[in-house]
Amino acid sequence: MIFNKIRSMHFPNDVFIGHNAIVNINDVVKKNLRSGEALIITGNKTYELAGKYIEKLLDDIQYNVLIVDGASIDTLNFIKNEIKNSKIGVVIGVGGGSKIDLAKKTAADIGVPFISVPTAPSHDGIASPRASISDGKSVLSVEAVMPSAIVADTSIMLKAPYRFAAAGAADVIANITAVEDWRLAYRLKGEEFSSTAAIISEYTSKELMENANMIQPGMEESIWLITKEILASGTAMAIAGTSRPASGSEHLFAHALEVLGRGTSMHGEQVAMGSLVSMYLQGGDWIKLKETYKKIGVQTKASEYGISDDIAIKALSIAHRLRPERYTILGETDLSTRVAEKALKITGII
Ligand SMILES: NC(=O)C1=CN([C@@H]2O[C@H](COP(=O)(O)OP(=O)(O)OC[C@H]3O[C@@H](n4cnc5c(N)ncnc54)[C@H](OP(=O)(O)O)[C@@H]3O)[C@@H](O)[C@H]2O)C=CC1
Ligand SMILES: O=C(CO)COP(=O)(O)O
Numbered sequence: 489m490i491f492n493k494i495r496s497m498h499f500p501n502d503v504f505i506g507h508n509a510i511v512n513i514n515d516v517v518k519k520n521l522r523s524g525e526a527l528i529i530t531g532n533k534t535y536e537l538a539g540k541y542i543e544k545l546l547d548d549i550q551y552n553v554l555i556v557d558g559a560s561i562d563t564l565n566f567i568k569n570e571i572k573n574s575k576i577g578v579v580i581g582v583g584g585g586s587k588i589d590l591a592k593k594t595a596a597d598i599g600v601p602f603i604s605v606p607t608a609p610s611h612d613g614i615a616s617p618r619a620s621i622s623d624g625k626s627v628l629s630v631e632a633v634m635p636s637a638i639v640a641d642t643s644i645m646l647k648a649p650y651r652f653a654a655a656g657a658a659d660v661i662a663n664i665t666a667v668e669d670w671r672l673a674y675r676l677k678g679e680e681f682s683s684t685a686a687i688i689s690e691y692t693s694k695e696l697m698e699n700a701n702m703i704q705p706g707m708e709e710s711i712w713l714i715t716k717e718i719l720a721s722g723t724a725m726a727i728a729g730t731s732r733p734a735s736g737s738e739h740l741f742a743h744a745l746e747v748l749g750r751g752t753s754m755h756g757e758q759v760a761m762g763s764l765v766s767m768y769l770q771g772g773d774w775i776k777l778k779e780t781y782k783k784i785g786v787q788t789k790a791s792e793y794g795i796s797d798d799i800a801i802k803a804l805s806i807a808h809r810l811r812p813e814r815y816t817i818l819g820e821t822d823l824s825t826r827v828a829e830k831a832l833k834i835t836g837i838i
């Protein structure tokens with residue numbers, strides 16, 4: 489088959505991951521700062537945790553620090569307004585997923601390199617080209633830019649509540665149902681498919697499932713393992729040019745919960761619940777998947793997050809509507825209440 493479609497792929501040119509990796513930030517910024525100033529985008533807590541330290545490490549580099557809130561269109565517009573008279577040459581995201589996404593999207597929009605400095609391994613967006621910027625209605629990732637460099641200091645990430653690490657692990661473990669959906673779409677709908685991206689993505693899930701015993705509170709090694717697979721998951725998305733390798737029906741369920749009411753659940757926890765029901769519908773070993781989530785301490789009962797049975801049933805029933813162009817095991821019409829309820833009951837989500 490002659491490939492006449494040119495696909496561009498971009499990968500980080502530097503990745504520092506480990507204890508005290510943050511000490512490399514000055515060299516990394518110098519290498520990526522073309523001209524002008526560095527812009528640091530962070531949050532209140534994460535400024536204290538890491539942003540302040542980065543300021544001390546940056547020598548003879550002009551920089552601005554913006555402390556912001558959630559990843560919304562309004563916050564993004566606030567950032568752009570704040571920097572409109574500045575000459576920004578590189579954007580550094582220091583924080584959890586929301587700060588990383590705001591920095592990633594800002595860098596993409598102004599056309600400068602993005603440096604990812606995660607303070608929590610809470611999902612694979614910290615190393616992917618995708619950014620979730622909410623418009624107040626739903627939260628789907630949009631194309632942004634792959635980090636030019638990633639500085640993942642496991643000693644800082646270890647300070648995040650363990651729940652963040654478990655959620656990040658779940659986000660990667662759930663790649664297994666995403667790839668199954670992608671294969672289904674390739675066979676049934678002729679969707680473009682990258683076997684390389686699919687194999688990498690499946691590997692990340694299997695690696696975390698097989699080493700689930702290594703994912704425990706208080707262990708820096710757990711952070712290292714999760715972050716390593718998050719990096720690989722982001723690479724799979726960069727190769728595919730979409731989030732397909734890491735986002736299928738399980739993510740549609742998660743996004744539907746974001747719209748209908750996610751209670752106190754984090755992204756990775758929503759995705760964990762979604763992957764159980766997806767794997768049940770795909771005819772896979774959802775029981776092994778459930779045991780893995782239990783082992784790493786991820787709750788998969790909706791009520792534990794204050795999500796009612798009705799919301800969970802509705803979310804599963806309409807999830808396919810969130811991304812009609814992305815064919816998955818959920819099909820193209822609403823699941824009946826009866827079918828959705830049965831699937832959620834069998835997998836123990838309600
Ligand atoms: N791009 C993608 O592919 C994806 C993006 N997302 C997006 O990511 C966001 C969720 O990311 P998530 O990381 O869960 O949440 P946030 O980035 O919102 O962080 C949640 C809270 O945790 C704090 N925090 C971060 N790191 C630490 C730490 N080491 N110790 C203590 N507190 C810490 C943050 O501090 P502070 O207040 O300083 O920020 C914040 O108050 C959402 O916006 C979601 O849409 C979700 C999935 C995929
Ligand atoms: O969360 C993601 C991958 O883990 C991004 O996926 P979406 O494209 O569904 O937002």
Ligand SMILES: [Zn+2]
Nearest residue numbers: 611612659759
């Ligand atoms: Zn995800």
